[in-house]
Amino acid sequence: xxxxxxxxxxxxxxxxxxxKNEINSVSNADYLHIDVMDGIFVPNISFGIxxxxxxxxxxxxxxxxxxxxxxxxxxxxxxxxxxxDIITVHAEVCENxxxxxxxxxxxxxxxxxxxxxxxxxxxxxxxxQDVDMILIMSVEPGFGGxxxxxxxxxKAKSLSNFLHQNDFLQNNIDIEMDGGINLxxxxxxxxxxxxxxxxxxxxxxxxxxxxxxxxxxxxxxx
Numbered sequence: 651x652x653x654x655x656x657x658x659x660x661x662x663x664x665x666x667x668x669x670k671n672e673i674n675s676v677s678n679a680d681y682l683h684i685d686v687m688d689g690i691f692v693p694n695i696s697f698g699i700x701x702x703x704x705x706x707x708x709x710x711x712x713x714x715x716x717x718x719x720x721x722x723x724x725x726x727x728x729x730x731x732x733x734x735d736i737i738t739v740h741a742e743v744c745e746n747x748x749x750x751x752x753x754x755x756x757x758x759x760x761x762x763x764x765x766x767x768x769x770x771x772x773x774x775x776x777x778x779q780d781v782d783m784i785l786i787m788s789v790e791p792g793f794g795g796x797x798x799x800x801x802x803x804x805k806a807k808s809l810s811n812f813l814h815q816n817d818f819l820q821n822n823i824d825i826e827m828d829g830g831i832n833l834x835x836x837x838x839x840x841x842x843x844x845x846x847x848x849x850x851x852x853x854x855x856x857x858x859x860x861x862x863x864x865x866x867x868x869x870x871x872x
Contacts, residue, residue, distance in 0.1 A: 653824070653845040655870040656680035657863060658714050660828070662696060662794045663850030670708050675859040681714040681736070683828070683848045685791075686729075688719040691743050692792035699725070699732045706733030714846075716764060716828070718791050719743070723750050730757035738762030738785050738826075741774050751780040762826070766791060771805040771812075778818055783846065784809060788839075789829030794850045798830030803842040810843030836869050 658681035664672035673682065684702060689695040702713065715734040719725070722739040723746075729737055737754045741763050744750045754761035763774050764785035774784065786809070788802035806825055813823060827839050828848035836847060849866065856862045 655840055656846045657866050658683040658846055658848045659853045660685060660848050660850035663854040669705060673705060673708050676853060677709060678860050679863050682711045683714045685716050686719060690720050692718045694792045699728050702734060703732040723753060726753050727757055730759050734759060736760040736762055736783060738764050740764045742766060742769060748777050748780055751777060767799050767801055771809050781823060783824040783826055785826040785828060787829050788827050796830050798835055802827055803838060806842035806844050833865060833869055836866060840870055
């Protein structure tokens with residue numbers, strides 16, 4: 651049975667001066683994707699724990715928190731307390747990836763692992779027993795509005811096939827994809843095996859976000 655496709659608008663593309671209104675404008679989506687950048691692992695700085703804590707009372711949406719930071723184990727518990735529901739760490743920067751994933755789970759949160767475009771999908775197979783979600787980056791992490799990298803589709807297909815062939819279906823692992831996704835390519839993304847779709851400018855660059863989210867959902871079902 652196919653998994654439900656979930657849409658996760660990324661607030662990196664939102665207008666921060668009216669963030670409450672921006673979040674409310676995408677309330678018909680499934681998750682709220684929150685990119686946390688430290689200026690070290692990626693060449694950009696976004697927002698952190700205080701912002702997540704301040705927006706938590708605004709919405710009941712699931713907070714999908716993507717940590718693009720070095721040594722994430724230092725902050726996992728604080729992000730959990732701030733209101734994150736899913737915490738995703740990058741395989742490339744964790745000193746002990748399995749320990750970090752288990753720490754996330756010990757906080758009562760879902761654990762995700764992310765990989766950059768040049769990271770082999772096979773590199774995270776050893777921790778599949780400890781993950782709830784795998785995030786395949788379809789752009790270089792750090793900035794919104796980049797062009798989609800098709801290599802991500804092949805990674806998602808390989809991962810989906812591996813999960814099916816190695817008895818991981820009962821683990822109910824989600825495959826998320828993030829970067830350059832819009833209405834013109836989202837069907838390719840879904841067909842590759844991804845079921846959690848992150849979209850930033852493809853939603854927030856339009857005044858009627860409710861309508862845009864419905865247009866995405868129509869693409870999922872066609």
